[in-house]
Amino acid sequence: MRFLKPKISCVIIVLLLAFGTMSLVSQALATNTLAPAQAQPSPVQATKVVSATGNGWFMREGKKDEFNFYVNRGTLKANDWRYNPNGQASYTGRDFKTAPEVIQAWSTKVWRYKIEKIDDGYRVIIAGIATVKIGDTWRSNWWFRITAKDATAGKDAFMLQLWRPIGADKAGGWSPKDFDATKPGSIHLNNAPAYQSQATLGGGNVKITP
DSSP states (O other), X not given: OTTHHHHHHHHHHHHHHHHHHHHHHHHHHHHHHHXXXXXXXXXXXXXXXXXXXEEEEEEETTEEEEEEEEEEOOEEOTTSOEESOEEEEEEEEEETTTSSEEEEEEEEEEEEEEEEEETTEEEEEEEEEEEEEETTEEEEEEEEEEEEEEXXXXXXXXXXXXXXXXXXXXXXXXXXXXXXXXXXXXOOBOSSBSEEEEEEOSEEEEEEEO
8 A cells, every 4th residue: 555655646746747738728728719810901992193294206397296294183173173293394395386397395493283084084183383495585473384185985185275475464474473372363464365376186195183
C-alpha cells in the first residue's frame, strides 16, 4: 500500500491537468463560436472630380487654329457656375480683320466655368482674363470666353471669344474697372466680341466630366 500511494497521487495529478486543459479548450471554442464576425471594411469610393479638358485643332478660312484647355474643381454657386477653379487655356489662330496675322491668347486667370447637358452631349463655358498677342504686339487684360462641346454623336466643337478692355459701351469691349471677382453681376461685356473663332474639330478631343 505504501508503494501505491505515490502512483495514485500521480494519476490524480494527471487527471486534474487533463481536465483543466479540456476546460480551457472548451472555453476557447465557446468564445470563438459566440464572438460576432468581424465586419469587412467597405471599399474606398473614389471622389469624382468635375472637370473639362480639350486639345485639338480646326480649319478656318484655310488656316489651322489650335487650342488647349483644362478646368476642374471650383466652388459651385447657386447660379450653377463654379468659381476659382484650377484651370488654364491657350489658343493660336488667325485674325482676318486686318490681315491673316497670327493671334495668340493665354489665360492669366480662369474666373469661372459651367457644365451644361445638351441634346447631343455636354457643353462647358469657361470665362476669365487673358493676355493676347496679335502679330508682334502684346495686349493684357482681355476678357475671354471658351465654349466647347463634348459630343456623344458627331464631332466635338470649340469656340473662343475675346473682348478688349475698352469699355462695354464700345463694340468688342468689356469694362474691367467695373469688374469685381466676388460679384458675378459686375461683369459687363459688349454684345459683339472683338474676336471670335469657332468650328467642329478637325482633330483632337473635348472631354467633359459633369
